Amino acid sequence: MNKQVTLSCAGIIGLCLVGVAAAEDVHIRTIAATCMTCHGPGGKSVGKNPNLAGQNKAFFVQSMKDFKSGDKPGTIMKRHASGYTDAEIDALGDYFASLK
Ligand code: HEC
Numbered sequence: 001m002n003k004q005v006t007l008s009c010a011g012i013i014g015l016c017l018v019g020v021a022a023a024e025d026v027h028i029r030t031i032a033a034t035c036m037t038c039h040g041p042g043g044k045s046v047g048k049n050p051n052l053a054g055q056n057k058a059f060f061v062q063s064m065k066d067f068k069s070g071d072k073p074g075t076i077m078k079r080h081a082s083g084y085t086d087a088e089i090d091a092l093g094d095y096f097a098s099l100k
Contacts, residue, residue: 028088028092028095032096039051054100057096060092061090061093063077065089
């Protein structure tokens with residue numbers, strides 16, 4: 001393989017990786033939008049439901065796992081937490097922690 005071919009292959013792989021990262025981002029934002037119907041626009045609470053914007057990630061992830069297992073009592077969150085994988089919860093934790 002000559003140098004030019006090698007470089008263009010690397011370029012294509014790079015583009016694919018960027019594409020996968022962007023798709024993942026959209027996926028997490030789409031999930032987060034469903035949370036915001038109750039937790040407020042941008043994750044900022046407007047009522048009695050807890051704030052998610054700027055939430056400590058470790059607390060967020062632990063809360064979601066505890067809702068799933070039933071260790072954290074709640075009215076509706078067990079249903080919401082149960083629908084998502086650990087990887088999605090981890091990414092949601094990053095996303096909400098990043099919101100100001
Ligand atoms: C139907 C309304 C509703 C939706 C949708 C919803 N939540 Fe909640 N959430 C609540 C309520 C109410 C509580 C308080 C605990 C309970 O009663 O279940 C809560 C609590 C939480 C807590 C605990 C916060 C704390 O300070 O203790 C986290 C974390 C959380 N929700 C994350 C999410 C995420 C992530 C989503 C989206 C996947 C989501 N919620 C979707 C209503 C909702």
